[in-house]
Amino acid sequence: MERGGRGLVPALSVNPSIPTMPACTVSVIMPIHAYTPFLEKSLESTLACLHTGMEMVLVDERMDSLCRPLVNEALAHPGVRLVKAMGEGLVNGLLTGLAAARGAYLARMDADDMCLGDRFSLQQHYLDRHPEVGLVSCKVRYGGDSTKYPGFARFVTEVNDLDTHEKMVQKRYADAVVIHPSVMFRRELVQLGSYRERNAAGQAVPEDFDLWLRWMNQGVRFAKLEECLLVWNDWEGRLSRSHPAYAKRAFREAAAEAFVPPAGKPVWICGYGRTVERRLAPFRRRGLKPAGYLALAPERREDQLPVITPAEAGQLRGKALLLVMVGNLRGKRWIQQFLDTESFVEGSDYLWMV
Template sequence: MPVYNGMPFLPETLDCLLNQTESNFELVVVDDGSTDATPSILAEAARHDRRIRVISLAHGGIVSALNAGLAAARAPLIARMDADDLCLPERLALQRQVLEADPELGLVASQVAYGGDAAVNRGFALFVDWTNGLVDPRDIRLKRFVETPLIHPTVMFRRECVTRFGGYRDGDFPEDYELWLRWLDRGVRMAKLPRELVTWREREDRLSRVHPRYSETAFYRCKAEYLARYLCEEAGPHRRVAVWGAGRTTRKRAAFLAEFGVTIAAFIDIDPRKVGQRIGGVPVWDKESLPDPGDTFVLAYVGNRGARDLISAHLEERGYREGRDYLLAA
């Protein structure tokens, strides 16, 4: 659990962790150079509970704090937690049971309760609903290029994943999303418990809201490398790649793929003003003129949730199969 200036939520978070039904754990807290009362709160808590181990660093940011925690952790299973979130008493026990029961799983997350104002932050609340719906390993794997399929402070994973595939990377991208994409790319199976074991607080100063590494452009650039790898493996050299959506935003998203060697053969659009035209030298097809799936792999690069459902239904009707012949992205 990394923490930087954790007041006023840190005491409540510590309390929910120290009262887990699974008592056999060590809580590694990485204090990232806090300047508020965080150090004294942690010192006092560690005096009363020997399971707490505090690592104090000069302020270096979230990635260095996370990796310091990984390096210090000694258990074969590692759970993540943020210093301003809450979890149910049975969280660690339930996730441990899942990993011990299925040796093929490398990571298990949970659903989250949205700890914010859903009316004010409707987009964020809709994202929580969407990610809560991804439970099965197949859904997590296939939907990973839409948005991040896992909420970071809900995960528990095997130390072996870190040893084999590396920990958090520092750069102009969201460190957790990059980790999931890299591990999934290497074949790590991930699942999610269909229970809201963590309450994810929504705060205006949350890093995912204020730091440029979590900007919309950073997400596009981050996923492009791994999406290009997926297209290379699934589409192969014998199939063209067509992008569904010819609008400016979709073209901007697709442009990142060119940096990793993906050539867009066509755009697909329902706007009659675009169909039959060429945009940036790329032809725009009508959805009804799609070739057979054996000829073309479709990347549905449309951000609207309802539109993605309609696109998926149309492609399935045409014989395309998700993952094999098309992929939803955003």
């Protein structure tokens, strides 16, 4: 199967922790730990999208007492079950939910987000009609203060713009290409790999970004519905703001582990300086040997690697892969404009890296 993915990997072994005979169509997995001001609306909106043959698996991650009344109210719904997490932390909660789920399709939902429209039915119908697709997401509405947190608001916009599998594959090393609580996927995918807290080298990794990379590298095809079916609430208590697994260095470790240099093409680095070397370090530790650097000004290096300027970059087009490791927003915009002007093709001539 080609890396980057043209369809589902056909040969899947049986994982005994995931039942092979689904008892329902869709299982929605929602771990709950601490009370949030969005919990009530999150539960209500999710229940409103549940139909006959669907279930919601609530995972008790040592939830605090404030959650209990709302959870008990949700449990009055015949399609809702509560299971105790097998261990501490979100990943253990997710693994518990996966093991308990009975659906042919598995959907994610967070306790601080809101479902919109008829989300689960639309995603289920899409997977029913497109057997070549393994995971389907949707457009997402930013539920935060875009003035106070412009970076997170921009992230949602950028993810929404990745509306085809090809666009997602091209940007897969730069950031998460789908927002985690917006996804629904086939239960068979768990046999290709599941959530984990740490990679093979023992470093903390973002459980979703890490999983999407591993699935895409095994040929899983992603899709994104045009409908906006989730409100992604951004607030101070969100894990993505505070947990070390979501620090930039954790994303870089996941990307470096998943990256495989193209056969027959040298890898060059777009960017220069200490920040770029810090981004490059996890790749070097895994054996990546850059052939050279593309920088704004020529530099002399102790390792004698060549450093060329944009005026000379044309020699790389079609003959090398550029890893763009510039993080500055203004610099990223300039580089994108330059690459477009010089007819570099994303995915084959260059890749954006986290």
